[in-house]
Amino acid sequence: MNRHLTITRRGLIGSVAALGALATSRAFARDFGAATAIVETASGPLRGRFEAGDVQAFKGLRYAAPPVGPLRFRPPQPLAKWTGIIDAAQFGNAAIQSPRQPDAPFDERQSEDCLFLNVWTPDLAGKKPVMVWLHGGAFSSGAAGRPTYWGQQFARDGVVLVSVNHRLNVFGFMQLPDAWGPDYASSGIAGMLDIVQALQWVKANIARFGGDPDNVTIFGESGGGAKVSLLLGMPPARGLYHKAIIQSGAALDATPRAYAQSLGNALTEVLGVKPGDVSALAAVDTQKIFDSQQRAIDAVAKLDRGGFLSGGFTPSIDGNALPRGPFTPEAQPWIADIPLIVGTNKDEGTMFALGNAALAGATDATFDAEVRKAYPKQADKVAAAFRAAYPGYTPADLITAMNGNRMFWVDSIKLAERKTRQPAPVWMYRMDHELPTMGGRLKAGHATELSYVFGTYDNIPNFVGTGPEPARMSAQMHPAWVAFAKAGKPEAPTLPAWPQYDLARRQTMIFNLESHVESDPHGDLRKLIVA
Structure with a gap:
């Protein structure tokens, strides 16, 4: 299954739409200095x-x-x-x-x-x-x-x-x-x-x-x-x-x-360029190449697309x-x-669920059915683990949480596990602060940590909100990134001690208005869905 790009391509417009209304920001003033x-x-x-x-x-x-x-x-x-x-x-x-x-x-x-x-x-x-x-x-x-x-x-x-x-x-x-x-x-x-x-x-x-x-x-x-x-x-x-x-x-x-070469061959056929004709390929109009992508993707739709990044260019x-x-x-x-530092946000899937009208009518039975599709061998246990990990979430929220975990959290855990088998240290985090904007629909969604890391929250107030919360989040995340760049350890006076990640304790920094460290957060769920 193309867990990353199939969903990401579909949700990309929604994700950038959530960053809309930026034109009112003072960040767009053209003062070169x-x-x-x-x-x-x-x-x-x-x-x-x-x-x-x-x-x-x-x-x-x-x-x-x-x-x-x-x-x-x-x-x-x-x-x-x-x-x-x-x-x-x-x-x-x-x-x-x-x-x-x-x-x-x-x-x-x-x-x-x-x-x-x-x-x-x-x-x-x-x-x-x-x-x-x-x-x-x-x-x-x-x-x-x-x-x-x-x-x-x-x-x-x-x-x-x-x-x-x-x-x-x-x-x-x-x-x-x-x-x-x-x-x-x-x-x-x-x-x-x-x-x-x-x-x-x-x-x-x-x-x-x-x-x-x-x-x-x-x-x-x-x-x-x-x-x-x-x-x-x-x-x-x-x-x-x-x-x-x-x-x-x-x-x-x-x-x-093999898939990539078949896709490339399909595109040259769509463009009418013969194999090896470098001059003809160089002469094709840029927009024509760009507009031909989907026809080529459709032409090889039945081929094995392989791993995480497959499906398209x-x-x-x-x-x-x-x-x-x-x-x-x-x-x-x-x-x-x-x-290495590696991590995710608590509600990665929300950005990609914006505008999904089908979720509005989701019930407990709908959620259970979606779990059975994704995890047929242990559906009851997985459904119970999601409900325990996300108390108070509606069925629509739970479906979104499941999709977000499959897109981002599962492979982040796997990558961290494989990297910890090497000598260099690994640190794991999860960002939990929920945005107040857009009626709270994004929660701690995909990309919501970015302005905290960069300290640019004032550039996008319509996305992250105003008031002291964005600055407080940035005062914790940004210095940790700076410290890591300077000395190889994400230590900051605004944070509790951040232990290295290991397979025994799986200690993880939970970034929020009051950040803390948890051992194996959502551990029961991890044991079921991270193979």
């Missing part, structure tokens, strides 16, 4: 702008050649050098994706030419910890320049924050058949290789922005968490990061190559850059020394 000093990167000189008087921001920095024309679907290529001073004051293009989403700034642009990153730093001197953010949106949408992801607060707290745009959907993850030759042998993972290229840019350049290339933490949420998971299984990414955080997006496996195993699923059957040995 004074220019910074000139920074000499390996490719050429540039300058950024001061933001809010104390943070230096460098936006829209190219880290690879534009992946267009003859470079379409190929691994990222080196960036040509320049001599003139680049004014890095605006975000670069987002990847080609679905029509504009409600959380996108009014001036966000989309293009195949999308290999850009952004840097926020407190100053250009010293060796500060670096955090590289990978945005969510499954593998089909999203952008690094969204207001929730702005890096000023990380910079104020002594971290150099980097955020990355890369190729998405068909442009990032179409695996062409072997007949296309070696240049396209890894086309099904080109979007992930973009991220590797961005990490190589960080290694080569971040010291010029006051960052330490030997202290890099990769982190991401939802699809971004899956990207972090995949990087942990990619040999070309070795040595480019030193710590990792996976928020609501654990990925154990990837799309099988998602990263696939190429046997080289991604030799196998990153955590299937276990963690790769070369990440044995990489500390």
Whole structure:
């Protein structure tokens, strides 16, 4: 079953719609500020702008050649050098994706030419910890320049924050058949290789922005968490990061190559391009390729789509850059020394249930029937365990909780278990604070922790609410992420001691207005549904 992307694709519009009404936020004011000093990167000189008087921001920095024309679907290529001073004051293009989403700034642009990153730093001197953010949106949408992801607060707290745009959907993850030759042998993972290229840019350049290339933490949420998971299984990414955080997006496996190649072949047939005709493929109109995705997916609908990330244009195993699923059957040995934070939110499924009219009439019998479909061998025990774990939830809430657990919690637990068998420490969390907005329907839903981690809750008040609660949540989560980036331990004076996760006690930080640690939260349920 395609537990991640089938549901994520369907719920994606609902998730970004929940971030609507952002246009009223002061975050959209275009005040570029004074220019910074000139920074000499390996490719050429540039300058950024001061933001809010104390943070230096460098936006829209190219880290690879534009992946267009003859470079379409190929691994990222080196960036040509320049001599003139680049004014890095605006975000670069987002990847080609679905029509504009409600959380996108009014001036966000989309293009195949999308290999850009952004840097926020407190100053250009010293060796500060670096955090590289990978945005969510499954593998089909999203952008690094969204207001929730702005890096000023990380910079104020002594971290150099980097955020990355890369190729998405068909442009990032179409695996062409072997007949296309070696240049396209890894086309099904080109979007992930973009991220590797961005990490190589960080290694080569971040010291010029006051960052330490030997202290890099990769982190991401939802699809971004899956990207972090995949990087942990990619040999070309070795040595480019030193710590990792996976928020609501654990990925154990990837799309099988056979399915991915069949899908790629189906798309070229839809486009009328003959096998191996590189010139013809390079000449096809961008929008035509994007609009042809679903026809290709439908053409291979009966094929075995394999693991967690299957179904459509998602990263696939190429046997080289991604030799196998990153955590299937276990963690790769070369990440044995990489500390990890992994976690989910209490009510992951609510974001994807918005607008589902069928849930309105759900009864206890409806819930029991849904459990029997999902867990036929022990339905009664599973249903009882869900009711015990979520007291007071309606039948509709319980169905949503079951779906959310299957999408995110189960594989997060599995990934943590497999990583704990290595020497480096693992920390597990769950975020329980429920939003007051939208009539409380989201509860502690998918993506609701993001502005707490970034300290950007003031940018999206219509989503997270106003008053002291968002700031209180951020005062607990944000410092823990900063401490992890700085010293490899998520310790913060606003939190109780956060023990490492192990298979004996399974101690987990429960983030809320009053955070605490629980041993094996929802343990009875875990024993039934986490195989």
